[in-house]
Amino acid sequence: MAYTKANGNGRVFPVPAAVPGRFASEYSEVQTSRLHISLPLPSVLKNPFDVVDGPPSFTAGNPEEIAKLFPNLFGQPSAMLMPGDSSERLDKGLRIGVVLSGGQAPGGHNVISGIFDFLQRRTKGKSKLYGFRGGPIGIMKCKYVELTEDFIYPYRNQGGFDMICSGRDKIETPEQFKQAEETVRKLDLDGLVVIGGDDSNTNACLLAQNFRAKNMKTRVIGCPKTIDGDLKCKEVPASFGFDTACKLYAEMIGNVMKDARSTGKYYHFVRLMGRAASHITLECALETHPNIAIIGEEVAANKQTLKSVTGYITDIICKRSELGYNYGVILIPEGLIDFIPEVQQLIAELNEILAQDVVDKEGLWKKKLRRQSHELFEFLPEAIQEQLLLERDPHGNVQVAKIETENMLIQMVENELNERKQEYKYNGQFRGQSHFFGYEGRCGLPSNFDANYCYALGFAAGALLQSGKTGLISSVGNLAAPVEEWTVGGTALTSLMDVERRHGKFKPVIKKALVELEGAPFKKFASLRDDWALMNRYLSPGPVQFVGPTANMINQTLLLELGAQA
Amino acid sequence: MAYTKANGNGRVFPVPAAVPGRFASEYSEVQTSRLHISLPLPSVLKNPFDVVDGPPSFTAGNPEEIAKLFPNLFGQPSAMLMPGDSSERLDKGLRIGVVLSGGQAPGGHNVISGIFDFLQRRTKGKSKLYGFRGGPIGIMKCKYVELTEDFIYPYRNQGGFDMICSGRDKIETPEQFKQAEETVRKLDLDGLVVIGGDDSNTNACLLAQNFRAKNMKTRVIGCPKTIDGDLKCKEVPASFGFDTACKLYAEMIGNVMKDARSTGKYYHFVRLMGRAASHITLECALETHPNIAIIGEEVAANKQTLKSVTGYITDIICKRSELGYNYGVILIPEGLIDFIPEVQQLIAELNEILAQDVVDKEGLWKKKLRRQSHELFEFLPEAIQEQLLLERDPHGNVQVAKIETENMLIQMVENELNERKQEYKYNGQFRGQSHFFGYEGRCGLPSNFDANYCYALGFAAGALLQSGKTGLISSVGNLAAPVEEWTVGGTALTSLMDVERRHGKFKPVIKKALVELEGAPFKKFASLRDDWALMNRYLSPGPVQFVGPTANMINQTLLLELGAQA
Known part of the structure; x- marks a missing residue:
């Protein structure tokens, strides 16, 4: 539909031709319907x-x-x-x-x-x-x-x-x-x-x-x-x-959940935006009820390690396998590794070493890492190790932001499951599928x-x-x-x-407002997550509606925070 | 909202407890609203x-x-x-x-x-x-x-x-x-x-x-x-x-377009489902007006090579750069490389060679490739070369399906642009961003x-x-x-x-119904794509609506095909 047709009252708004391409001369039906309200x-x-x-x-x-x-x-x-x-x-x-x-x-x-x-x-x-x-x-x-x-x-x-x-x-x-x-x-x-x-x-x-x-x-x-x-x-x-972006991500997550349950053979690891705070992951969890959602602020507060996060995920996958579920949905904030102190320490040491030394193939350089950092480095999947060593920013620093946390976790969980299989502690099938929901949410209607x-x-x-x-x-x-x-x-x-x-x-x-572990949204999540982990309480929020009975819902985080204040 | 509350007429449907987790006991508001209609x-x-x-x-x-x-x-x-x-x-x-x-x-x-x-x-x-x-x-x-x-x-x-x-x-x-x-x-x-x-x-x-x-x-x-x-x-x-999936993908593409135009610095390469046919890519193109959409059937009909597809994309990026646009949106069907004969030939030769020979570091094994295949192999980005050589399925065959076409094209386009820069034929900034819209669309409402x-x-x-x-x-x-x-x-x-x-x-x-190059949908696309390539005619279809004036639209492909029949 042409833009000039969009205006129902007959007034024609000229398309500023002097700025070609800067804005669309055409609108979709839904866009048009939104112009008028x-x-x-x-x-x-x-x-x-x-x-x-x-x-x-x-x-x-x-x-x-x-x-x-x-x-x-x-x-x-x-x-x-x-x-x-x-x-x-x-x-x-x-x-x-x-x-x-x-x-x-x-x-x-x-x-x-x-x-x-x-x-x-x-x-x-x-x-x-x-x-x-x-x-x-x-x-x-x-x-x-x-x-x-x-x-x-x-x-x-x-x-x-x-x-x-x-x-x-x-x-x-x-x-x-x-x-x-x-x-x-x-x-x-x-x-x-x-x-x-x-x-x-x-x-x-x-x-x-x-x-x-x-x-x-x-x-x-x-x-x-x-x-x-x-x-x-x-x-x-x-x-x-926040409201729109979370609703868009939650729609996609709900669809992926339906897919997971229908095929019964994939673990979907979904990385969501939110580098400094995990509000988006928490809100999406409250809207969709995933089997696992990792909240960065909790990881930091409990001083968790990458190994313990991996262990937490792996434990749930093993328990679910015993119940006959070899599928699931796991939400991860993109800033997860920024919340883990040992990773920060490793990165700092790597930046120091890489600035001065050659990375020899025999791995002698690794002796310069502190013990904890060395152990963490060895725990990382090979592809991530390579990425840390090879991809550097113009200042020569390791590019943490480029690490695809969801893929890293899939590999670590897979390694851990293989070990448990060897020990006859796990007998399921694991297939990880990664997703990143990012840009799609920032510019929605x-x-x-x-x-x-x-x-x-x-x-x-x-x-x-x-x-x-x-x-x-x-x-x-x-x-x-x-x-x-x-x-x-x-x-x-x-x-x-x-x-x-x-x-x-x-x-x-x-100061950035982080997820409060004593706040109502996190407490609700914490009280339900064990149930979500093993049972499948998936919710599919569906696409954002602009008219009808479901058009004016507000997000869970805001509702719960306001309710707690009242 | 609890499932048993969902039924407005007071009848309570029992949740089959004997099948735990097989279906949700809870519904989102939108899901509930859909149950009743x-x-x-x-x-x-x-x-x-x-x-x-x-x-x-x-x-x-x-x-x-x-x-x-x-x-x-x-x-x-x-x-x-x-x-x-x-x-x-x-x-x-x-x-x-x-x-x-x-x-x-x-x-x-x-x-x-x-x-x-x-x-x-x-x-x-x-x-x-x-x-x-x-x-x-x-x-x-x-x-x-x-x-x-x-x-x-x-x-x-x-x-x-x-x-x-x-x-x-x-x-x-x-x-x-x-x-x-x-x-x-x-x-x-x-x-x-x-x-x-x-x-x-x-x-x-x-x-x-x-x-x-x-x-x-x-x-x-x-x-x-x-x-x-x-x-x-x-x-x-x-x-x-097809209708729902395309609408979901088109919603996301429309959002990415808004993002591209707002930031003005990324080329978004979006891979879409459709291995054997490019109907989804074509429909999404008709719904959103991307700068480029590659239709596999056309690539096959014109016996295009990977180099010529790369050249086509690069040419448009260069022209856009001259107009001041260093951003854009490009749609790619996931089956693209299956439509390119030379790639099929290379894969066949690789499977033959890898089954018999050791891949020596000096690259002597490459001499066994035919000339055209050798050239194509050298044209491929290093990461893809490695992937072809290292990742094999249980039968030892190269895993074509695992190649992330959008990332491969980003790398090839980048290489080509760098060459043109050396020759002073291009002076822009190129930053590729990859997306795969797949699972999210198969299970939408x-x-x-x-x-x-x-x-x-x-x-x-x-x-x-x-x-x-x-x-x-x-x-x-x-x-x-x-x-x-x-x-x-x-x-x-x-x-x-x-x-x-x-x-x-x-x-x-x-027989699979492929995109017909003489069909109304492709012809409409072909008649408009040059305009879309340089001007920015982006359409943002927005989320699927279930009620209101935009709820009953059908997809462009069907509309055009039925119109052509009538």
Whole structure:
């Protein structure tokens, strides 16, 4: 269906021919059906509101250092939108810039749509919205596009970040901060919205501090984005994109489970995104009930070794074999080996040795490894050993990220099973099948939850900027309730911060929210996993639905966390 | 949600505890929503009908040999259901067996539901339906289960083949035919429904011939199943499962396209199922508009070499780079290298050499390769060379199926691009990213099309058996029209047959329906691909919808083929 046919009300949006290929001139039926829908808003955003300050804020740690790093922002209160009338008083327009930072997450386009619609409704068309192209580099190099109704419309409720694209650059050096100042001065910006993860929001806070210290009028508001789900706190109960990505992965996992049970002869090892935290693996486990799910945070807390993780998996495979099941589904977070201290130690030693020595064929070099590392190296499958020795990054370092954890585990489990077979402890058939579900999830059509949540986040960012706030992260709460009852406000970014010591200096960081072993989602998982391991409680969530009775479900992690809070 | 809660009308279906783990006691919301729906039926099946014979049938080739192989079936007419009343006359019940054969395809459970519901409605509850467990081996070993309402209910409209599971065994030897005879005699079967692909339907026809030759009462009806889409003809316009599988793959491809465009730095090489035919790749191309899609049948027709396929891809990458696009999406059928004659030749020579000689490190063994094969071997990436030499199956043969075509092409394209860079013919950045979409698609929740189509195929099989037909394949036509207008009948299996000479004997085969280069789907693709290659016409089909305006779309291949016929 042609794009211009998509707009049911007869209005034709021109395809910007000047940017060939940057966006599609054609839409699928489902994409088209999503373009049209009108999104629900929290009721506080539908009516006049006041922005009310809360009490002074704290920090996640090291308040003295945070106070030094953010002298103009430290301790500032969070803000909350309440029914009122002050918001209607503003008669001048706002000039706002927006940037997408880091990896894609479903819903990013709706944050921008939300900012745009807020400005349209609340500043009577007198405002301007600029989109910086290709991430923070667009700010530094002043590469931008004016975001008009015609420009934004084709991206409403669509996945991807292709409206203005994203990038992974950071604004770090004094020179780069200067470039950012020049850009916001040139565009005469009242506000800047940074849509990104923990690093990008830290960066947003540094920009806010910098602009304020220089008495510039530009305010900065962050928005919580990451499919990994590791940017959250009490006031920001979820990062957007997590819901859609998990639903997409869970659909695929559910299908693989059906396949496993139907054929009865494969163990599917599924690697899922999430390098620093295992929220995706945990959520997918809660949605699909796999036989095994490895949670990195638990592995770290229990100081598990690669051998013990392998042993845990192998034990379950043996027990299942006794029950007659020579198949199963196992979920693994891609960051698993980063959670295992002994692997980190081995990598460090390897980097040291490989930088100085030749790897002799006789293996004499291995004597330089400490005993534990040597044992671990010998425990690794041959292909992984080779990979560690041969594939190096430009700095000569071992490329840990390139290790396909699921294939490594399959090989280790297979070795272990063979040993047990020799000892007559196992008599089954094992065939491993590996999967990596990654890119497919980052750019899906946003679920209703992500579409609505992002739209509200965009409105909130607009409202905070309109009321002159800076250094806050857009915060929408009460998410288990109907959209009308959602709360809207902003949380002091400094309150999420701690410092890390790097190169002799304190650097501000928003701590990644890891899976809490005392949290409700993990506890639910832990209470059920032994049953899932041996019985087959597979759930098949099916494809994301946009209409009908199943269209508005939210993810288990959020439901359980909110339930535990209530 | 607990399974017993799923049934909205208050009836509780017991979970068969005697079969632990064989099916889920829990359902996702979407699964539950699918359990309840009532499926539409072609109007001819909703009212009394007659089964009317058509003219005598022909064969796909070699009628004399087919006549010898199927003396009791050869030339029998196809059958068509027409409004009438004879079907109501039968007053005795039927005893029918059903078997799932080969790889899973979404909709299999609905064929069984259709047979069951037909028997319930048309034989007043006097019939029995038996499901053979684990495929044809279940027939040979007489392993079966009686399929009751309670047993079937949890699988209605669900993916997978886990109701009775499937298998890849064949009934081939005289001994095995004898076992099958014993089983159908023991169960006193009036009919047997074989749900499977080309091989399984050939097997069904041999069983039909065998039973009839022995004056047994058991009739045999086939049903067209395969996600690969290569079992079809004029009377059987589609094999079930193709629609759902392609929609699932297309969803993922659409997401990857969004990702490619958003980041602008990866070439995604996506391998898709389909070893013997490239229908899946073609359909996914029509649904998503990739920059490149390789169709195996075209590669074979043009006698392309691996080098020319690589060159074709590399040329487009170079042209795109000149336009500023260093990203893209490329679809590849998993059977690609089977379509390339020179690769088959190399493999044959390698098998010969490796069986006799030692592979010396100096590479002297390579002198035994013919010149063309030698050149091809040297053209292959090192990793693939090693794989060919090292990984052998139990017979010592090279394992072609294990070659990851997408990774091989990435490496070859990269090599070619590096050469062009040296010659200053290319100045871009190339980063390949590989994907294999396979298992995820075989067991998805059936689309509305597959759910409805399979249900009608099951009803048709029941109706054909009731009217005493044998050796037919269940045929439902006019599929582009609303379900009410679908035609229902059966096609003589012998009419799909040809013979192949194997071990000095003629063996009957149903020829796989390959992608026709003169067919409407390929012609549409061919007319658009140059535009897709350079411009980015990506379509994102999104997740399969079960309700709403986009729920009843059928796939492009079927639409175009039916349109061309009309």
